[in-house]
Amino acid sequence: MSENAAKTENYLNVKHTVASWLFTVDHKRIGVMYLATILLFFFLGGVAAVLFRIELMTPTEMFMASETYNRLFTMHGITMIFFFLIPSIPAVLGNFLLPIMLGARDLAFPRLNLASWYVFTFGGLLGLGAIIFGGVDTGWTFYTPYSSTYANSNVILAALGIFVSGFASIMTGLNFIVTIHKMRAPGLTWFRLPLFVWAHYATSIIIVLGTPVIAITILLVAVERIFSVGIFDPALGGDPVLFQHLFWFYSHPAVYIMILPGMGVVSEIIACFSRKRIFGYHIVAMSSLAIAILGFFVWGHHMFVSSQSMYAGMIFSILSFLVAIPSAIKVFNWVATLYGGSIKLDTPMLYALGFIGLFTIGGLTGLFLATMAVNVHVHDTYFIVAHFHYVMVGGMVMAFFGGLHFWWPKITGKLFPEMLGRITAIIIFIGFNLTFFPQFIVGYLGMPRRYHVYPEEFQLLHVMSTGGAAVLALGYMLMGVYLLYSLILGPKASSNPWKAAGLEWTTPSPPPTENFLEPPVVKHEAYAYTEEDTYRDDAETKGDTHG
Amino acid sequence: MNERFPVIPDQASALARDVDMLYLFLIGVSAFFLILIGALIIWFVFRFRRTSDTDRPAEIHGHTKLEIVWTVIPLVLVLIMFVWGAVLFFKQFRPPADAMEILVTGKQWMWKMQHPSGRWEINELHVPVGRPVKLTLTSEDVIHSFYVPAFRTKMDAVPGRYTTVWFEPTRTGSYHLFCAEYCGAEHSLMKGWIHVLPAEEYDDWAARIDPDLAELTPLEAGERLFTEMGCMACHNPASGALGPNVVGLYMSEVRLDDGRTVIADEDYIRQSIVEPMAKIVEGYQPIMPTYRGQLDESQLMQIITYIKSLE
Known part of the structure; x- marks a missing residue:
């Protein structure tokens, strides 16, 4: 019987040629290709971070010149933000899961989906080219007139990479919006959608509205650089602060592009491992939309000391505080979901709980930054660096790896060593805090960011931070090793190893190319953990035909 | 500490x-x-740890009162932070x-x-x-x-x-x-x-x-530059000839030839020196040459310091 099951056709074993991957229009295969691509960028960005963290162990120059240091932190920022974080959850987990969660066969536009991977990869290669042919030294923020006139590095190539990869984002966002609107299974009403889908809906709206603005902005930098047209450089009659307005108009909402999908993942995991419907489901769904909309009106909090009007600053300050409310509501709702549940601390749940803790610290320190008078002191210091790493790494990366572990059996059809998974999650949590908590302290003490050499009194905290980075890197490597082992030698996964609710768990692991053996009909609300059929798993119903 | x-x-x-x-x-x-x-x-x-795989906890959909409490309390707290931060910010920059x-x-x-x-x-x-x-x-x-x-x-x-x-x-x-x-x-x-x-x-x-080094005060240096750079020829504070008068200019309201009025702050005076065609004062011809590249930022500040002192 088990031999028979092994021969069942699924999306992975249906064809094995390279061409069958490169020309696939199967959203699951495209998701896997995205996974491989972004992990490469995550690795490159990580290597850059390790190198400059080692350099920062001493207050003076240790083994790299300023020019090298500047290129490394720029490379870290650009690869991590544009080529890892922004596509991470949507393009990998969203791509793989969204159609299955909706009970659809594929996304609305499968060819557009494949095109998005090619466009993204091309953009990534341009970015990579900028690094290989000498690097970029503007920081990921490309502030003018430094980037447009003064920088003597591959600004245009990097800008082009970001410009091109933006189109991939827009393609994915459009595809998601249309799919969610038009391709839901019979019975799957809006308020029966998993929160993962709601989060991706909100994210897609931001992507479609925001990405064109960064594309135009970055193009204007290139135009000024190549043709000396005065746009941002005052020596040419331009306005340098205009760039900051345009840049943050996209780049602040981009923070929510990066965090909202993570919140969606965490909602799924918490529901599963406490066997509870998410507390206040409607509020959590709507708070994603509230964050998406409010997020477009807070960009000026990056510019309190930029010469922006004080009154404009006040408006941006209060709006930034208001965006904290839907985020706080989400955290309270997740915690309340645990109440009265049946809680099991498997690997994905450890990541999800880690996410709540770290995102809470990231969110609370966001209040410090919305507070104008405190912002003035900590702006452009390590306090900011710590804050956004708590949100981006403590939040989004924890959610990404939580989600990757949670759906790993579904994606690969293999189980990973659970105990090793738990230990690694704890190592990553500890390493993360050791790396970034000292940065809050050194930031308040006045250590500016992007400093290659620094005053001696900050050394102890920098050494702690570098030590933490080593622990963090160890955690990531350990994960790489056991996931690779699982991929090759891991035991086969059943259809529903976590006993989770959701359409993706009703189909075999890995799913067939058509996603479902029979078109599903949805009879319950999301997270129907009181219904007995939620717990159905093909490991226990061996021999039964599905459906 | x-x-x-x-x-x-x-x-x-x-x-x-x-x-x-x-x-x-x-x-x-x-x-x-x-x-x-x-x-x-x-x-x-x-x-609430799982004790048996057959645990099926009861559903809780929400609790309106609790949700209102945990929305309103943070809202009040952030409003306090906002007001405190904004008041201090204005002190910081005035x-x-x-x-x-x-x-x-x-x-x-x-x-x-x-x-x-x-x-x-x-x-x-x-x-x-x-x-x-x-x-x-x-x-x-x-x-x-x-x-x-x-x-x-x-x-x-x-x-x-x-x-x-x-x-x-x-x-x-x-x-x-x-x-x-x-x-x-x-x-x-x-x-x-x-x-x-x-x-x-x-x-x-x-x-x-x-x-x-014969260091002059910014005011003295500005006065000397005002003469040396030929500003006197048109903007002589005593006569007021071809160009608009600069006496009492600082922070006054200036009417432009397109009907707008602007406040003559430092940024306006600076722009009028390096980019004279940007804002033409009502009743004057657009004939002033640009001084971009002839004065560095310190010298511009000195001239502005001098103009500000003329009352």
Whole structure:
């Protein structure tokens, strides 16, 4: 019987040629290709971070010149933000899961989906080219007139990479919006959608509205650089602060592009491992939309000391505080979901709980930054660096790896060593805090960011931070090793190893190319953990035909 | 404060203490919520741990009263933070009228400063304790940011416009000055010291002018430039000939030939010198040549200082 099951056709074993991957229009295969691509960028960005963290162990120059240091932190920022974080959850987990969660066969536009991977990869290669042919030294923020006139590095190539990869984002966002609107299974009403889908809906709206603005902005930098047209450089009659307005108009909402999908993942995991419907489901769904909309009106909090009007600053300050409310509501709702549940601390749940803790610290320190008078002191210091790493790494990366572990059996059809998974999650949590908590302290003490050499009194905290980075890197490597082992030698996964609710768990692991053996009909609300059929798993119903 | 492992930097201005108070309030609120959330998670995880695989917990859809409470309490708290932060911010950036003015120009990778007495400094700034000091900032090239952690204040130096920042030192000593806005290769070397001196010592210091350099005060230098650069020919304060009169110009309302009115602040005067065609005063011909490239940022500041003094 088990031999028979092994021969069942699924999306992975249906064809094995390279061409069958490169020309696939199967959203699951495209998701896997995205996974491989972004992990490469995550690795490159990580290597850059390790190198400059080692350099920062001493207050003076240790083994790299300023020019090298500047290129490394720029490379870290650009690869991590544009080529890892922004596509991470949507393009990998969203791509793989969204159609299955909706009970659809594929996304609305499968060819557009494949095109998005090619466009993204091309953009990534341009970015990579900028690094290989000498690097970029503007920081990921490309502030003018430094980037447009003064920088003597591959600004245009990097800008082009970001410009091109933006189109991939827009393609994915459009595809998601249309799919969610038009391709839901019979019975799957809006308020029966998993929160993962709601989060991706909100994210897609931001992507479609925001990405064109960064594309135009970055193009204007290139135009000024190549043709000396005065746009941002005052020596040419331009306005340098205009760039900051345009840049943050996209780049602040981009923070929510990066965090909202993570919140969606965490909602799924918490529901599963406490066997509870998410507390206040409607509020959590709507708070994603509230964050998406409010997020477009807070960009000026990056510019309190930029010469922006004080009154404009006040408006941006209060709006930034208001965006904290839907985020706080989400955290309270997740915690309340645990109440009265049946809680099991498997690997994905450890990541999800880690996410709540770290995102809470990231969110609370966001209040410090919305507070104008405190912002003035900590702006452009390590306090900011710590804050956004708590949100981006403590939040989004924890959610990404939580989600990757949670759906790993579904994606690969293999189980990973659970105990090793738990230990690694704890190592990553500890390493993360050791790396970034000292940065809050050194930031308040006045250590500016992007400093290659620094005053001696900050050394102890920098050494702690570098030590933490080593622990963090160890955690990531350990994960790489056991996931690779699982991929090759891991035991086969059943259809529903976590006993989770959701359409993706009703189909075999890995799913067939058509996603479902029979078109599903949805009879319950999301997270129907009181219904007995939620717990159905093909490991226990061996021999039964599905459906 | 723990000297071996400090968590709060030196407090060397009146404002520093105010900012730290607000910071501690924020830490208090944050710690409360972090501990609350952490404790609840740990308690629930332990109390509601799965004991049997057949556990099927009852559904809870929501609790309206509870949800209103945890929406309203954070809302009230953030409004307090907003008002406190905004009020302090306005104090931080509204210099008192009697503040001593120092002109500061940032350029890759140094800070150049001129005192009212005429004395120049690079990367080290001497200021008197107990007197308000206002800095007028600009940049020769890219954006820089003037940051003094001990004063808890910071302001960008933006090319093509003027920004201001002020402080009143309360403690003598030497404190870090950093450039906080990334500005290229040697960004981390664009730093220096603020030396806070007793007031009389500062006056002595500022008066010690190198006679070989024939340093003029910004006002004197501005007056001389006004003559040398030929401004007198058209903007003679005595006669008022071809160009608009500059006496009493500063902060007055100027009517432009397109019907708009603008306030003649530093940015307006600067633009009229380097980009004279941008705003033509009503009743005058657009005939003034540009002075872009003929005057550096320090000289522009000196001329503006002189024009401001004409009343």
